[in-house]
Amino acid sequence: MKKRGFGLSGKMLCMALIPLIVTLVVSVFAVSFVSGVVTENLAENMLTSNIYLMDQILSSQSQSNSDDDSGKDSNFLDIMTAAKEKTGGVDYALLMNGEPLITTADVTFEISQDVQETIDSEGAVFVADDTTSGEECYIYYCTVGGDQESDTESTEETDSEDSAQTIMLRGSISHATVMGLYKSYIVMTMLALVVLIVISSIIVILLSRKVVKAIGRTVRNLDKIADGELKYELSENMTERVDEVGMIARSIHHLIGKFGHSVSTIHDSTETMNAFTNQFKGNFAKIDAQIGTVNQAVSEIANAATSQAGETEKISTKIGEMGGAIDEASGSLQELVNSTEQMRSQNEKMNEILDELSRINARTEESIDAVYEQTSATNKSAEEIRNVVDLITNLASQTNLLSLNASIEAARAGEQGKGFAVVADEVRNLAEQSAESASKISEIVEELIGKANVSVRTMESVRGEIGSQNEKFNETRVTFGMLGDEISKVAEEIDSISVQINHINESKEIVLISLDGLTAIAESNAATTEETAASMVELGDIVNDCNIATEDLVHLAGDIDDNVNVFKVDFETAWHGEEVDEEPRVESES
Known part of the structure; x- marks a missing residue:
């Protein structure tokens, strides 16, 4: 209006x-x-x-006229x-x-x-x-x-006198x-x-019309700026004026230059952001594919850990049947200690998401390394159990021979050796039972070792995939140009169980300790795989959120580019305007 x-x-x-x-x-x-x-x-x-x-x-x-009084x-x-x-x-x-x-x-x-x-x-x-x-x-x-003297003549008076x-x-x-x-x-x-x-x-009318005309041209220039027209220059007649109108014209000229430069910069930034978001989407697609591979590997590890737990339970049952021969068992195992240094968050939200992905990826890698090390430890413990079982088998064979010799000597002794013969028969029976149990344990241990080897190979494959994923992730971080702190790995050490076996009871204790260790490792493997699976699910959700955020960023960049395109600016040769005096000249009072 x-x-x-x-x-x-x-x-x-x-x-x-x-x-x-x-x-x-x-x-x-x-x-x-x-x-x-x-x-x-x-x-x-x-x-x-x-x-x-x-x-x-x-x-x-x-x-x-003193001489002529008549006139x-x-x-x-x-x-x-x-x-x-x-x-x-x-x-x-x-x-x-x-x-x-x-x-x-x-x-x-x-x-x-x-x-x-x-x-x-x-x-x-x-x-x-x-x-x-x-x-x-x-x-x-x-x-x-x-006062002056004058002669007054009178026809009626005969004498004259002076009067004032x-x-x-x-x-x-x-x-x-x-x-x-x-x-x-x-x-x-x-x-x-x-x-x-x-x-x-x-x-006043002439001067005001001249001033109003100049101000009208200035207003029309401002209307051009409001319409987005930035590809024009003010006339020299306007910018070279020394009055306030000239000051306004020079300010508008300076405004056009600065505004055009800002619009050009925003346009270049939107193009860079579009390229960046497209590359970012590709990197997240690769991360999503790697997450699928890791999920499959974790599923295989979980199955192997479950199978390992079942086999360990069977061994524990068999060892329980040998409770008469094995009195005590004890063991100790140091638990794995996992620690990951938290990365400092960057100023922008996408960098924070990358940092979160880095931490999750580090935890996944550490968990897989832990599973790998635990599987290797399980394999090692199974080897030790097999050695112990071989020792038990040898002891049972020797005991059987000793009981046979005792029976022969008892037969030679006649009536006096009958009681010793009964003891020898019991010892022989116990030795045969021990040999039979040791044989079954040996079979179970062999099966456990085979499955542990499969788990080790699987974990090596997973570690390779994780390494490839880390390379892709590092490439993504290089693309962003945001270098964070390196993911520090926590050194994991496991104290080996050193047991001196002096006699059969010590061998039984070693077997029980080893079985307890296998049970704990199996449970830890199962828990670790569950945590890893949950972490991978969380990582997948974060990647999906990143994809959504990237799409929003693409739309935002498009909106910014559409708004910038309203202004008519030559973006290839952006006009930066001419510098104007900070203190424009003002016409003097004269």
Whole structure:
């Protein structure tokens, strides 16, 4: 909606005319207020100056015509009449002892007593509101000579005497005449003010139109910027101006350059971000494929661990059947200690996700290494069990031979060796049972070793896949250009079980300890595989979240690129604008 109101030209015109109009109005009121005082002063000055001039003229005329008294009065009257016409209505009168001798006035007049007394004491007086002639007048009386002797001839008197006479000049002008002159002066002054206002208005209009025209061009340039047009340059006539309009033009010129540079930079950044996100999506696809491979390997490890636990349970059952021969068993095994250093999070969310992936991948690798080491330890323990079983088998064979020899010796002893023969038979039976149990244990151990070897090979394959995955992951991190802390691996050490077997009871203890170790390892393997499977599921979820975030990033980059394309900028040769003065020149007061 377009707002209504005065334009800039109208406002500038008002700024120039209002003071003049106010001055004119104040002058009118001031003139009206002081008109009485001004007219009185005007009349007094006029009469004083005119009477003074008339006094000088009459004095000089009187001296020049001193020899011709007959024409003196007529000359005085002519001079006064001519002066009245020139002064615009001032009536003159020559008085002697208060009585008019010569006058240009058409009316009669008289001098009041108080005025006469003032003239006698001061020699001159100004009366502002005299009405003796029938209308209001301004009157000025002035004596033109002192006491003088004059010869007065009288036809009725026979003797002559000297007498003192007072001669005065009287000047009068009506109030209406003075007011007319005053009004004519006021009218001329007002006309001059009106002419001044008109001339000022014309000058202001011309200057304001020039300024408004320049500002209009500046506004049109701003409209181009608002429409996204940045591939243009301001004219030199605008940027080289030394007034405020030039300052605005240079600021707009500088704005166009900076804005164009910013838009070009954003455009380049969006292109780089698009390439980066596409490469990032490919890397996450590779990670997803590797996660599938790891999940399959972990599933195989879990199956092997479950089978291993079942076989270990069978061995424990068989060892339980040998409880009469084996009294005590004890064992100790140091548990695996896993620790992973946490990576510092980066400023951006994608780097944080990569760091989380790195930690999860490290935990997966460590878990697989732990499973691998535990499987190797299980295989080693099974080898030791096989050695112990071989030892038991040899002991059983020797015991059987000893019992056979004892039976032969008992038979030779006759009646006295029968009790010893019974003992020898029991020993032989026990030896045969031990040999049979040892044989079964040997079979179970062989099967356990075979499955452990399968687990070792599987873990080696998984470790190879994990290594390949680590390489791909490192390539992804190099693509981001964000190098984090290396994943530190926790050294894992397992204390070997050192047992000295001195006799058959120690052998039984070794067998029981080994079986307990196998059970713990099987349970640990099962738990580790479960944790690894859960970690891989979590890793898969994180990768999916990363894919979603990458898609959002692609859409965001597209939106930014669409918004940037609104501006018409040559992105290949981005116009950076020309540098302008930080302190633009301003036109001086002159």
